[in-house]
Every structure is written in C-alpha cells, then in structure tokens.
Amino acid sequence: MDITREHIDELNAVVKVAISKDDYSDKVATVLNDYRKQANIPGFRKGHVPLGLVKKQYGKAVLVDEVNKLLQNALDKYLTEEKIDVLGNPLPRPQDDFDWDADDFSFEFELGLAPEFEVKIKGSKPVTHYHIVADDKTLDEQVDRVRQQYGKLISKEEVEEGDEITGTFTSEEKEIDNKATFTLDKIKGKRNLNKFTGSKAGDVLELKTKNLVQDEHDLMHFLKIDHDEAHDLDIAVSFTIEEINKREPAELNQELFDKLFPAGTVTSEEELRARIKEDAEKQYEQQADQKLLNDITEYLVENTKFDLPAEFLKKWIRETGENPLTEEQAGEEYEKSEKGLRYQLIESKIINENDLQVSFDELKDFAKGFIKTQMAQFGQTDPSEEELDSIAARILSNRDEVKRLSEQLMSKKLLELYKEKANLKTKEVSFEDFIKEVYQ
Structure with missing residues (x-):
C-alpha cells in the first residue's frame, strides 16, 4: 500500500x-x-x-x-x-x-x-467585566419578599388593594378549570381592578384574558395553559372567588431568621441583609461571568483573523448531510455555522497552548459541587461525602453527563484564564442597571 x-x-x-x-x-x-x-x-x-x-x-x-x-x-x-x-x-x-x-x-x-493562526487573548481594547452589587433597593425588596412569604394570612370579607385571592378560572371554550392564588398587583388596568375590588367569596367575575395581567406569563399559571397559547390569548373566562386573605408581613425577629438560615447563624436585621446581599451577589456573579465569557468569545472571533477552506466545507456539508442539499442550501448552512467553527478552532488552540485539561478527579469534584448545589435547593444543606460520592459515581457512569460536565468545567477553566490574561475593565453596577445595559 x-x-x-x-x-x-x-x-x-x-x-x-x-x-x-x-x-x-x-x-x-x-x-x-x-x-x-x-x-x-x-x-x-x-x-x-x-x-x-x-x-x-x-x-x-x-x-x-x-x-x-x-x-x-x-x-x-x-x-x-x-x-x-x-x-x-x-x-x-x-x-x-x-x-x-x-x-x-x-x-x-x-x-x-485547519488554518495556522495566532490567538491574542489580551487585546488593545478592554472587555467590560461587570461586578453586580445588591444595592439598598434590591435588599429592601428581598427583605419585604421574605417577610411576605413567611407572613401570617388573615381572612377577609372583601377584596382590597394588596390582598391575596384564591379562586377558580373556568372557560368552556378552552376547557379551562384551574384553581389559582395570586395578589391583586398581578392584575392589569383600572377596569379589571375595579371588578375585583369590593368582591366577596362566592362572587363570580366575568373577565377577558386580553390585558388581564401585567405579565402574560402569569396566564400560564392562572389558566394552566402552555407558553405559546398564553401570548395574545383573547377569550372570556369566569373567576369564582373562594378565599380572600391579607398577608401580614412577618416580624424581623429570631424566629424568622432561624426559618431562613441554620439556627443562631443570623441574629439581627443587619446580619440578615448581609446574608441576602452575599447570596444575591453570588448569583449575580454567575450572570456577570456568563456575560464576560460571551463577550470574550465575540472579541476573539472578531479579532482572530484566518481563512477557512470554505469551498471544501460547503462541499462537505452538501455531500454528508442527512438530506441532499443544493449548492445554495449548503452555502447557507456554511454561513450559519462559520462563526461557531471559527470559535471551536480558536478555543482548541487556547486549550492546547495553555495546557488546559480536565482530570477525572477534577470532574468528580465538580460533579459533587453541582450535586450539593442541587440538594441545597431542596433543603439538604449538609449531605455526607459517602452520599455525594455515590450520586457522583452514578452521574459519571453516563457518557452524556460526563460530556456535559466536562464542557462546563472546561468553560470554567477558560473563564479563569480570561480573567487572568485578558484586557478587562471592571464596571460596578446594580442588577437593575446590568439588565438595562446588557439586555435592553
């Protein structure tokens, strides 16, 4: 041969x-x-x-x-x-x-x-790295939310502003029969609010779903319908009021603190606000990190120049796809995938040049951390090592899970590398300002 x-x-x-x-x-x-x-x-x-x-x-x-x-x-x-x-x-x-x-x-x-090229992680133009802080407004809202959540329900005769209402939505047209509990601030428009205000248990309100709620996503829960159906839904529904309650906010005392955190670890409103701030900013950090990873990815793709064997790749797409493609269709598919391919090549080069690897022990520890976070959401805050090892072993026996977790861990390693080597400009913002600046 x-x-x-x-x-x-x-x-x-x-x-x-x-x-x-x-x-x-x-x-x-x-x-x-x-x-x-x-x-x-x-x-x-x-x-x-x-x-x-x-x-x-x-x-x-x-x-x-x-x-x-x-x-x-x-x-x-x-x-x-x-x-x-x-x-x-x-x-x-x-x-x-x-x-x-x-x-x-x-x-x-x-x-x-594959082309030969050079990757420069540190460019001349800085990439913004957001540091999101929980400001006083956010902390006030969180404290109020906690007080409402753990507050005392007081039964009432008539609906007033701020009340919590329980009742059943029905519609013969859409075969809806669903019980829901909500506060009056979910309702949109003075005309709709007037229908609720002054109503009593047993009253039946005739409503229109269009412009009924502040957020159309609430209709999904009120009527038990899917996401697509909730948008722009315009039908008549009946709402039978069953309960009217006023929620009296819980006092900021030791009893409330011990419901929220392990007994004795929080003993004052100041400590409560500090813990809420700490927990909130940990969540904000994840969002800021994802934004940074996206921005650096975009920066690297835009500023790392190299040619690709475009005609070969179009031909390869045309000849190896599940369904036959015309030259025009293959060209369109190539245009859609070109940016992703470029970043795969850039990322692979960065990984190789910086010797970034995922060992089994690292993957196991990463899986255990993921498991602990999931368990904490269900109130299991102190699982044993034996329990974590057992669950991790079960997860890591699944090839798809290993691939998913390996990709997440490598993204984390890349992010740490970018934080160390990229040209970053830190910007401190509130979460509200972050949302406005980044997504609006």
Missing part, C-alpha cells in the same frame, strides 16, 4: 491511496472460507459448498467490503501519524473509470486543512 499527499494550497490537499492485490487478498480469502463453512446453498451440505461457487456469489461484495475497511483504517492511521489537522472528513473524489474487477486500486480524497 502506498499513500501520498499533494498540497493544493495552504488549506486544501489531496491524499492518494494505492492498494495492491497483496494488501487485501489474504483477508478476502479468509472471509470467503468462513462463508463457505456457514453457507446454506440448496444441493450442498453445509460446509461442503465449492469455494468457486461461494466466490461467484459473494466474492465481489466481500472484496468491496474488505478494501473499504482497509482503505478507511489506512487513511485514519495516516492522518494521525502525519498529524494532519483536517476540518470535516476526507471527501472521496469520484472516478468514472473505476473498475472493481482490477487487481490493484487507486483512491483519492480531498482534505480541508
């Missing part, structure tokens, strides 16, 4: 593989002899079918199969040993005069080569 490579240009090459009869004949003979032992052909006992008959019936198919296996293994080995970094997969060149009846065969494959 002989393999040669011809470079067309820096991004394209052709590999030629020459296979002689000596390369495949022994393997084909072995397979045909195995067929002969197992073949069931009328008129012959099993294992006594003439080899010539077996060759006539199965020879061509076995030859094609064995040559293709040999070809694929040889090509893979060649690319690995020669350390040729290809994009997509090698594409076989069509040969109009190819003859499977010949003794020797020659195959050609087009290669799209």
Whole structure:
C-alpha cells in the first residue's frame, strides 16, 4: 500500500491511496472460507459448498467490503501519524473509470486543512467585566419578599388593594378549570381592578384574558395553559372567588431568621441583609461571568483573523448531510455555522497552548459541587461525602453527563484564564442597571 499527499494550497490537499492485490487478498480469502463453512446453498451440505461457487456469489461484495475497511483504517492511521489537522472528513473524489474487477486500486480524497493562526487573548481594547452589587433597593425588596412569604394570612370579607385571592378560572371554550392564588398587583388596568375590588367569596367575575395581567406569563399559571397559547390569548373566562386573605408581613425577629438560615447563624436585621446581599451577589456573579465569557468569545472571533477552506466545507456539508442539499442550501448552512467553527478552532488552540485539561478527579469534584448545589435547593444543606460520592459515581457512569460536565468545567477553566490574561475593565453596577445595559 502506498499513500501520498499533494498540497493544493495552504488549506486544501489531496491524499492518494494505492492498494495492491497483496494488501487485501489474504483477508478476502479468509472471509470467503468462513462463508463457505456457514453457507446454506440448496444441493450442498453445509460446509461442503465449492469455494468457486461461494466466490461467484459473494466474492465481489466481500472484496468491496474488505478494501473499504482497509482503505478507511489506512487513511485514519495516516492522518494521525502525519498529524494532519483536517476540518470535516476526507471527501472521496469520484472516478468514472473505476473498475472493481482490477487487481490493484487507486483512491483519492480531498482534505480541508485547519488554518495556522495566532490567538491574542489580551487585546488593545478592554472587555467590560461587570461586578453586580445588591444595592439598598434590591435588599429592601428581598427583605419585604421574605417577610411576605413567611407572613401570617388573615381572612377577609372583601377584596382590597394588596390582598391575596384564591379562586377558580373556568372557560368552556378552552376547557379551562384551574384553581389559582395570586395578589391583586398581578392584575392589569383600572377596569379589571375595579371588578375585583369590593368582591366577596362566592362572587363570580366575568373577565377577558386580553390585558388581564401585567405579565402574560402569569396566564400560564392562572389558566394552566402552555407558553405559546398564553401570548395574545383573547377569550372570556369566569373567576369564582373562594378565599380572600391579607398577608401580614412577618416580624424581623429570631424566629424568622432561624426559618431562613441554620439556627443562631443570623441574629439581627443587619446580619440578615448581609446574608441576602452575599447570596444575591453570588448569583449575580454567575450572570456577570456568563456575560464576560460571551463577550470574550465575540472579541476573539472578531479579532482572530484566518481563512477557512470554505469551498471544501460547503462541499462537505452538501455531500454528508442527512438530506441532499443544493449548492445554495449548503452555502447557507456554511454561513450559519462559520462563526461557531471559527470559535471551536480558536478555543482548541487556547486549550492546547495553555495546557488546559480536565482530570477525572477534577470532574468528580465538580460533579459533587453541582450535586450539593442541587440538594441545597431542596433543603439538604449538609449531605455526607459517602452520599455525594455515590450520586457522583452514578452521574459519571453516563457518557452524556460526563460530556456535559466536562464542557462546563472546561468553560470554567477558560473563564479563569480570561480573567487572568485578558484586557478587562471592571464596571460596578446594580442588577437593575446590568439588565438595562446588557439586555435592553
């Protein structure tokens, strides 16, 4: 067998593989002899079918199969040993005069080569790294929310502003029959509020869903309908009031503190606000970090210049997709995927140049941290190491979970690298200002 490579240009090459009869004949003979032992052909006992008959019936198919296996293994080995970094997969060149009846065969494959380029993490223009703080307004809202959540319900006769109402929404048209509890501040518009205000338990209110609530997503819960149906829904519904309650905010005392945190760890309003601030800013840090990762990704893609074997990749997309594509469709798919491909190449280079790796022990610890966070959300704040090890082992036995967690851990390592090496400009903002600046 002989393999040669011809470079067309820096991004394209052709590999030629020459296979002689000596390369495949022994393997084909072995397979045909195995067929002969197992073949069931009328008129012959099993294992006594003439080899010539077996060759006539199965020879061509076995030859094609064995040559293709040999070809694929040889090509893979060649690319690995020669350390040729290809994009997509090698594409076989069509040969109009190819003859499977010949003794020797020659195959050609087009290669799209990965480009050579340099990545500069630290650029001249700084990337904004947001530091989101929980300001006094946020802390006041959080404290009020906690006091309401743990407050005392006081039954009332009539609905007034700020009350909590429980009742059932019904609609024959949409087959809705759903019980819901909500506060009056969810209701939108003076006309709707007037219908609720002064109502009593047992009253039936006739309402229109359009412009009924401040946030259309609340309709999903009120009516128990899906997300798409809730948007722009315009139907008549009846609401039967069953309970009216006023929630008296809980006092800021030790009883409340111990409901929120381990007993005795918070003993004053100042300490409560400090803990709320700490917890909130941990959550904000995750959002700020994700924003930073997105911005640096965008920066690297925009400022790391290199060419791609575009025509090869379009051809590869056209010929290897699940469904046949026209040249125009393949071009459109390439345009959609080009940016992602560029970042994959950039990220891979950064990982290799900075020797970023994910070890099994790191992955296990990362999985245990993820598990602890999940358990804490359900009130299990102090799981044993044995319990964590058992759950982590179960998760890491799943290949998809290992892939997902490995990608998350590598993203974390990349983020740490960017924080260390990138040109960053820290900007302190409140969460409200962060949302306005970043998403609006």
